[in-house]
Amino acid sequence: MTDHLADIKKYVETVDETVVAAMEKTYRLVLSKQDSASVSFSDPAELATVRENFLKKKLGVTGSDAELDAQIKQVGQQIHGRKDRLTVYYLLAEHYGKLDALK
Template sequence: MAVVHDWSHDVKKYIPSANEAAIAGIVKHLGIALQSRDASFVACEDKTERDRVRDSFLKKKLGLTDADAELEKSIVEICKKMHGDRDKSRVAFYYMLAEKYGKLSLFS
């Protein structure tokens, strides 16, 4: 039996007043990826991973058209915020990015 992870706890560690509906929407968006322990975390040190976050989430899902360098800066900024966590929750990571760009409404 799979262990149910409390994604909301991961997000609220950084944003205590986080929107539950938006968290649920991000969990739904990520779907099956969250069933893999490896895929449920963001590897900030991995350039390929950061590119994937930029292209698949920021550009495709959030519809951002900023320059890659600007989007990369935002990703690195979240990496720094989450520096204390060895495992950076993808749900919390995406929540903070969506919040930064005012796009949480896409998920709630």
């Protein structure tokens, strides 16, 4: 299994370890499958799922789809190599000031 905390620390100076532990528990099933443990930034349907299910439903982020899609794309460009789902979600939640929603 991926060391999610170490991966997130590559991109964030101070990581809330409580949030990461809660995310690992919440997304345990998704992370256990190789094809869903990372985000495919080349798949428009997957990016729409991140926008709709994570940003809008889980975090309660508002904004136009274009604005949210631009932020998702920016996170994808920030991460090098494999786009670990927890890293993507953590960076998006941090950007929107919504880390507490993941505890």
